[in-house]
Amino acid sequence: MALSKILRQFTQVFLAASCPLCQRNAAQILCTDCYRQLLDCRWPNPISGHTATLSSHRASTNHxxxxxxxxxxxxxxxxxxxxxxxxxxxxxxxLWLGCQLGQHWRTHGPYNSHHQPLIVVPIPLHDHRLRQRGYNQAALIAQGFCRVTGLPMAKHGLIRIRSTDTMYTLGAKERQANVAGAFQTGPSLKTRTRSILLMDDIYTTGSTAQAAASALIDAGYKVQGITAVAQAVFSSPRDG
Ligand SMILES: [Zn+2]
Structure with a gap:
């Protein structure tokens, strides 16, 4: 009994994952130090701190x-x-970040109880990039989020019909042009009785969310909002 316990602990030490950010041992997915620094990035008050609408980021007339x-x-x-x-x-x-986001949503989410039912649709990657990466990070986040919130997910609710350039070097106008018409509704959206909650890893200028929402709205769906792990905040209006 004692020996098996020792062996188990010994194995656990050697199998303990290392933190992907600093390579130190990590009890959870990140080490304690990186996790503490991650929590410093969390919004102190998500309701008043950063909720916004996309009205200033209209990518098309069908906004x-x-x-x-x-x-x-x-x-x-x-x-x-x-x-x-x-x-x-x-x-x-x-998956882990999705669970963190889901817990945050359960406490601070804008449409918790008596809102109309939501279905979570991740922003898709183009097939080419999906093959390169091996997974869609937004779908993994959505999976963790749905596990915690209990909301259903339509993993292929949207498909990306056009490959787009990497966005981080582009300004707001170029981003809009880059993603316009890039999305189409996918095979796993069967019903229009639920409002759609889009899911992405990062929300920057809103051009991706707007293009994705436009495809869904054109097909007769209601889109409630976009949820992302991280949101970029710009100091200058010309960037937004
Ligand atoms: Zn670390």
Whole structure:
């Protein structure tokens, strides 16, 4: 009994995962120090702090006022964690971040109890990028989010019909042009009785969310808002 316990503990030490950000031992997915720094990026008050509508980011005439809900600010360790998720082959971070976002939603989410039923639709990647990366980070986040909130997910509610350039070097106008017409409704949206909650890893200028929402609205769906792990905040209006 004692020996098996020792062996088990011994094995656990050697199998303990290392933190993807600093390679130190991590009891959870991130080490204690990185997790503390991650929490520094979380919004202190998500209701008044950063919810916004997309009305100032209209990509087309068929626009929607979508509310934005996010876990934290796109900076520091949160930015590093999302980079690891997307470019460091760390798929497990997606599910974990989705669970964090789901817990945040359960406390601070804007449409919790008597709102119309929601269905979560992740922003899709183009097939080409999906094959390169091996997973869609937004779908992993949505999966974790739905596990915690109990909301249903339509993983293929949207498909990306056009490959788009990487957005981080583009300004707001170029982003709109880049993603316009990039999305179409997918095979897993069967009913229009639920409002759609879009899910992405990062919300920047809203051009991706607006293009995705436009495809759904054109097909007769209601889109309630966009939820993302991180939201970029710009100091200058010309960036937004
Ligand atoms: Zn660490």
């Amino acid at each position: 929607a006022n979508l509310s934005v809900f996010s876990w934290g600010q796109y900076r520091g360790v949160l930015k590093q964690t999302l980079a690891k998720l997307k470019y460091g082959n760390q798929a497990e971070l997606g």
